[in-house]
Amino acid sequence: MGRLLVIIGAAIGLAIVVLFGFLLYVLLASGNPAYWEGDIAAFERRDVSNPPPRDAVLFVGADDVRQWATLPYDLAPVPVIQRGFGGAQIAHVTHFAPRIIFPYRPRAIVLMAGEADLSDVRGRRPEDVLNDFKTFVATLRGHGISAPIYFVSIRPSPMRSSRWLGAQRANALIQDYEKTAPGLYYIDVATSFFDAKGDLRDEFFRWDGLSLNEKGYALLTQIIKPTLIKAGYGTGSELQ
Numbered sequence: 001m002g003r004l005l006v007i008i009g010a011a012i013g014l015a016i017v018v019l020f021g022f023l024l025y026v027l028l029a030s031g032n033p034a035y036w037e038g039d040i041a042a043f044e045r046r047d048v049s050n051p052p053p054r055d056a057v058l059f060v061g062a063d064d065v066r067q068w069a070t071l072p073y074d075l076a077p078v079p080v081i082q083r084g085f086g087g088a089q090i091a092h093v094t095h096f097a098p099r100i101i102f103p104y105r106p107r108a109i110v111l112m113a114g115e116a117d118l119s120d121v122r123g124r125r126p127e128d129v130l131n132d133f134k135t136f137v138a139t140l141r142g143h144g145i146s147a148p149i150y151f152v153s154i155r156p157s158p159m160r161s162s163r164w165l166g167a168q169r170a171n172a173l174i175q176d177y178e179k180t181a182p183g184l185y186y187i188d189v190a191t192s193f194f195d196a197k198g199d200l201r202d203e204f205f206r207w208d209g210l211s212l213n214e215k216g217y218a219l220l221t222q223i224i225k226p227t228l229i230k231a232g233y234g235t236g237s238e239l240q
Helices: 002-029 033-049 071-075 090-095 126-142 158-178 214-230
Strands: 057-061 080-084 108-112 149-152 184-187
Touching: 033 090, 071 080, 071 214, 090 126, 108 126, 108 214, 126 149, 126 158, 149 214, 158 184, 184 214
Parallel strands: 057 080, 057 108, 108 149, 149 184
Antiparallel strands: none
């Protein structure tokens, strides 16, 4: 009996080690743009079978874009293209810009990224997020993409509350930078995730304390949509 317990304990220990190793591999690999190649290839196949609308507002970024299942309907009548993938960092979006930005010639670009940057296991500073955003802008402008760029502020989450100070710093740096360059705009969504007492409002998040639920996306819609409508993007191609 004792031997059996030892074997079971060893098996459980080995399973934990394997699981930890796998999670570490995923965390390290996801920092490499090549990790997202499958997602980008899927976008390209979709473009062939179901061409996106022309003169649309392009949403690019990480999970908040990818998981926004009702984005085209929430933003209507603003025509949108949705290109969010996994835990994308700003540098990843820049890397794949020739495949998920340049071909569309969008009227405007909404970037929703930065949270994954600060969660990178290699360690990323708010200043690194700013520099990557500058590179993103320079890359687009250098390839003739003159469309306005809207940066949606990095939002808080219960799961990553310990990183919120860094996120606030990154938001402030990017907001200051956007004031110095034409065609760049900052959309503050982070403030609305807190109540009057300054406490994070848990009702906007799924069980994991990280992903947004329907209320969370409704909140984003209430902030982002009026901004785009006011800027004149409320008319254009039909949804496809």
